[in-house]
Amino acid sequence: MIRAVLFDIDNTLILYDEFEFFRQYIPRASAVFADIIPPESFADTIISATQKMMQNDGSLKNRELFLSFFCGDRPDLREDLWERFIEFYRTGFPALQDMVTAPPGIQEVFSRLQQLDIILGAASNPIWPEEVQEMRISWSGINADVFSYITHIENMSYCKPREEYYYEISRHLQVPPEECLMVGNDRINDLAAGRAGMKTYLTTDSDSIEESSLALSRRIRKHSSAGEFPADFTGSLSGVTGVLERLVR
Ligand SMILES: [Mg+2]
Incomplete structure (x- = not known):
């Protein structure tokens, strides 16, 4: 039952259309991180960190694993970068609803x-x-x-x-x-x-x-x-x- x-x-x-969605998401999100991550490498950085997060074996929460790869050799930036994501999701992300x-x-x-x-x-x-x-x-x-x-x-x-x-x-x-x-x-x-x-x-x-x-x-x-x-x-x-x-x- x-x-x-x-x-x-x-x-x-x-x-x-997920491809079109990310085609619009990536430049909007990359602008938020432009002073730290060159916009031309933002897509590769976030996709690579996401791929590694998807290998998570249960040892820690997904967010922790994602941030460790997304921040690379700048772990001191973790909370700053996370806050930028959250701010972007509150302000820039809602416009993407038009595609849905x-x-x-x-x-x-x-x-x-x-x-x-x-x-x-x-x-x-x-x-x-x-x-x-x-x-x-x-x-x-x-x-x-x-x-x-x-x-x-x-x-x-x-x-x-x-x-x-x-x-x-x-x-x-x-x-x-x-x-x-x-x-x-x-x-x-x-x-x-x-x-x-x-x-x-x-x-x-x-x-x-x-x-x-x-x-x-x-x-x-x-x-x-x-x-x-x-x-x-x-x-x-x-x-x-x-x-x-x-x-x-
Ligand atoms: Mg699905």
């Missing part, structure tokens, strides 16, 4: 899940601060408060597609993996939940932008040895309710 549903955010709860749409039927899905008393988790790769995860959820028209747990860079020590990531969120939700359904658009990152014992639902709403959208995700996880996993269910986000009605009985 399924008691909890976990949702990926990017191209699951909000739809957008919500998948059809999302409000009905969440209304029904709440009626069914399903525990909800937001299982976006924990490479962003909490407020950025919450902001991106709100862009979908869903209130972030409906989620019992939202994974982010400061509360997780693993990233997708490691199965330990799924054990970690399962522990926080206090629901065993076998009673969780993971919903997401990514055949590797999200369907890896199946290896941890969760049921999986592959969403198809982003299929029209999938190729360009996933190019950056692929680049970021190029060192990952994870393969693809089969989905238990496949369909649009609006189809989650029908599957769940069967699984909760």
